[in-house]
Amino acid sequence: MRKTFRTSIATAAAVALLAFTACGSATQTAAPATDGPYTAPAKEVTATISVSNWGDPGDKAVYDSVAKRFKEKYPNVTVNNNFTPITTWTEYVNKLVTQAAAGQAPDVINIATEGVELGLANDLFTPLDGFLENDPEAKSLRADIDPKLLAGFSKDGSTYLIPNTFNTMVIFYNTKMFEAAGIARPSDDWTWDEFLEISKKLTTGEGADKVYGFAMPYYSFGITPWLYSNGTSMMSEDLKSAQLTDGKVKETAGWVRDLVTKHGVSPQPKGSDPYQLFPAGKAAMTGAGHFVTGGFAKAGFKDYDILPWPKGTTKSTVFGAGAFAVSKASKNQELSWEFIKMLTDQQTQKQWADAGAAVPSTKTAASSPEFLDSPEHAEEFYNSLSYAKPVAAPGVYNVLDPAFMRAMDEIMSGQDIGSSLEKAQKDVEEALQQ
Amino acid sequence: MTMTAPKTALPPAPASGRGRPGHRSAARRREALTGYLFTAPTVIGFLVFILGPLVAALYLSLTKYNILTAPKFIGFDNYARMFRDERLATTYGSTVLYVGAAVVLINGFALLFAVLINQRLPRALTYVFRSAYFFPYLVALVYVSIIWQALFQKDTGILNYYITALGGERIDWLNSSEFSKVSVIIVDTWRNVGFAMLIFVAALQEVPKDMVEAARMDGANEWQVFRRIVLPMISQATFFNITITIIGAFQIYESIIVLTRGGPGDASRSVVMYIAEVAFNKFDMGYASAIAVTLFVIIMLVTMVQFRLRKSWVNNE
């Protein structure tokens, strides 16, 4: 978890390590950039393409190698990769809007689920339907990507972005500690109750020897699976209204709090990084996306496997994806499209998979032996997509995320659940009205 | 850049009472031009980076502006909105608490240490003490806060270690509604006490010793000497310190970012943090400007009241 300055970063950071691909439910469409058969730009074309990335500079190697390959295809085209560590999505989108207004818009925009609504509202993206329809090369890629991923990047029948990677939240558990405690791997349909029981068994020791059953991912992307698996969400289905005072949201917040205060199976989340506690053997389980595996590998930690998120009333979890769009203001739309294709093609997908920050968006890459190599049930990273729901990211996500976490902070410190969530609800409603 | 001032038309220098001979008016004009040139960089900086933005903030506070579309004039709506804003009330409440605590604690401790240090201690000892107390003030608030947030940790922090060793209960310094504020106050006091102390020490050294001695001869006890002689003599330093601590505490920001991030909820959030959030997270620039203007007005009023009071209770020799 690197990057970023101000407060609401944890979520951004978690999701920020995503990436992706694919194409869309593109169909008839609003005047695409190309009509009729698509012809790629000629090899001799001279141009400069600028890419606006929010990703981890750690992804730079992947981008650089794609740029290099692109140079082989188009020797006279220069690619500029610009990395903006994310602070807030509003800020990122603002920056893009400002650049567009100043005639310095990037050609290719990298953005994640959280920023899509905002980007669409600000008319940043070109519909890709024409390309998807007419470019034969798009077809195979499209077929390889889960329609769910694409759906998140489409609006009113048009597809705007091609995902390259995604993350779902799953439960990571320490296999050695489970073994030592004589606990068998739970079934894929395990429940909150089973989860709690196991957590209690694995919570041991005192002081410096304290080991917790579960190190809680404490950021809204990490708390959302509890909401989803309890059949609720911070926002209504259409993302038009907030429902933070929903009875089930309150119930879920209480559950999360009780893990710390009542059951003591989880440490106070502030001041403890679950992704340090877990590989250090100070916690038997944690919740995370694929994005932590790189760090675990680097730390030489291998004794873990993954499980689906436990079920409250429903089996569910959250996913967020990263994707590429062609900027509406781009003067090199075809070239940008060509570059996006390369950013999301099988070869790059494999690199995303190897980089280990997120799950590649194509089934092919996600089922490569390298990707499935470790942990044992690595296929769950991709399979969880089948029951996952996208992160609830309205245009006012920048208000929703901190407001929710403020409420959670209050709840964790022992304040009333109802009134804490009501304040957050009010905050979000006010923002939605503006 | 030698200033050989050209004899360009300047506004005629007003006749100063000194009644210089007429033949020197050219020289005076030259001097005036030099004055303007010498002050020009500072004045330009002031206009562009302070006065201009101040006026702009006043204007923005009357608009609705989200950066993406042009500002829309909405009169005093933003100001009216503040009265309905519970988060603003909470953050102002905490800020006022920080200010009150700063005034009392920083100046109280500073005066205590200053009086202690001002005795005839060995020179080296005085130097060591002065240095030790002053050093935190030179270190960025961010850095000292980073150290303190580690010391404040509930389970691993050494503060709680010593508290439990003495038989106390672990305190959740950073994540409880009450103690998060206390932590902010501790760090603020700890860092600023040295500076205020130095001001007091400098003032104490100006207190004429013979006056003190004379009072003692007259049979005054130490407290009476302090209360009747010393305190009035250092009132100017007290005035300065109080003003500085009030202004400083109203702007408290980065220590909270590092220690508690304003939490839990808004429990330890300061107004300045709230302004930054409204402006640069919600991009509600108009409303944020309006809140900032209230902060400006409060600081201005406090300063003015201070100057008024000063006339009545500061001993100006």
Add this chain to the structure above:
Amino acid sequence: MSNAAALPSRPGAGRPRSGKDGRRRRPRPGVGKTVSVVLLVLGAVGMIAPFLWMFTTSLRDASQAYDLPPQWLPTEWDWSNYVDAVSGPVPILKNMFNSAVIAIAVSIGMILTAPMAGYAFAKLDFPGKNSIFVGLLSSLMVPAQVTIIPLFLLMRTFGLLDNPLSLILPGITGALGVFLLRQFFLGLPQEIIDAARMDGATAWQTYRLIALPLAKNAVSTLGVITFLGSWNAYFAPSIFLNSTDTATLPLGLVLMLGPYGAGNVAQVMAATTIAIAPALIVFLVAQRWIIASLTQSAVKG
């Protein structure tokens, strides 16, 4: 030209008050003094202990960083945390360089502009002088939070966001420096100035060759104060800068601390030690000047 060296004692900065009179009188009773010293020692320990903990922790393996009871003195001299801190994902060295560039640029700007203006306000006569000075001084009352939004918009308009210039340009002038230097120049005898002018020196020459050299101490102090102010700044940089490569050191350290406030403690403390070093050096070298000039502005009002 008059000889600067022959001047009477220099006014203003650089003279710590010694309060000599009365020093050699009879010593006060010992009991009170012992209590004082004990209290002062306790206070001083409280002031220094956090820094000591920072330093020892920075020399320890991260896994022992939180060992209790705490170790107050380094048990081993393991500098690897420093290496890890500067080679971690947050480019601390780059951030430090950024901080240094900004702080140096701002300090140079300030010691060029402020003495000039201070001199003009103290020694030159020009219409509107007093109102301009009062206007400038009143800017000290304007909190940075009020001007930050328009400044942000201004920087955005000129494409200076995420650019060190957004911090340098507003930093190179300032009322405090003008005030400090005006105080100094006010104490400079008018005869020196007049003598130089009689000798035919231009106003600039008088300032540059006579007045400014005399203000060496005051200017150095201003430079040091300005440098530290910029080096320590957080608020404006956190608004104007938003990438790890342009971030200043305070921003970098907050990044290192991480969203959970749970970055690797030993490494964070190593980086903090590095970050504090300039303040420590300044402190050791220039403590007396700074104390003198800061306290003087308060006591002399």
